[in-house]
Amino acid sequence: MSDWLHSFYADVDAQQTERVLDRFTPDGELVFGSNPPAIGRAAMREVLENLRAALSGMRHEWCNRWTVDERTLVLEARVHYTTRGGTEVVLPCATVIDRDASGLITSLRIHIDSAPLFTALDAESVTAQPEPVSSDKAAG
Numbered sequence: 001m002s003d004w005l006h007s008f009y010a011d012v013d014a015q016q017t018e019r020v021l022d023r024f025t026p027d028g029e030l031v032f033g034s035n036p037p038a039i040g041r042a043a044m045r046e047v048l049e050n051l052r053a054a055l056s057g058m059r060h061e062w063c064n065r066w067t068v069d070e071r072t073l074v075l076e077a078r079v080h081y082t083t084r085g086g087t088e089v090v091l092p093c094a095t096v097i098d099r100d101a102s103g104l105i106t107s108l109r110i111h112i113d114s115a116p117l118f119t120a121l122d123a124e125s126v127t128a129q130p131e132p133v134s135s136d137k138a139a140g
Helices: 003-013 017-021 041-054 115-127 135-139
Strands: 024-032 055-069 072-083 088-099 105-112
Touching: 003 017, 003 055, 017 041, 024 041, 041 055, 072 115, 088 115
Parallel strands: 024 105
Antiparallel strands: 055 072, 072 088, 088 105
C-alpha cells in the first residue's frame, strides 16, 4: 500500500476528522453506503463526526487493491467497527478513490451495506434507555 494511502487510512481508523478532511479538495465528495453524497468539507465533517460519535473504534483489514490509473484506486476491505457499547461489527466494503493532479481526493465512494452496523447501534441505544418510572414507583 502506498505511503499516502497508508497514512490516510491511519487517520481514518484513528477517527482524526480534520486530518482526513485535509486530504480532500474543498469541494470533495464523500459517499457512505446508500446515503446521499456529502459534498464539501462541512458536509463531510458532519458525516465523519456522526460516525465518530457512534463508534469507539474502527480498523480496515485490506483484501485487494486495484490501480485504475494514476488518479483512481479501487480498494476491497473488511472494516471492523467497534460500537461505544463494545460490539464489533465486521463488514465487507469496496471503496473507489479519485484524486486530482495534486493528490487531493475529489471523490471517495464507500460501497458498503451498513445495515448490520446500524442494527447494532440501535440495539445498544434501546438497552441504554432508562426504564420509565411508573406512577406506583414514583409515589413510593
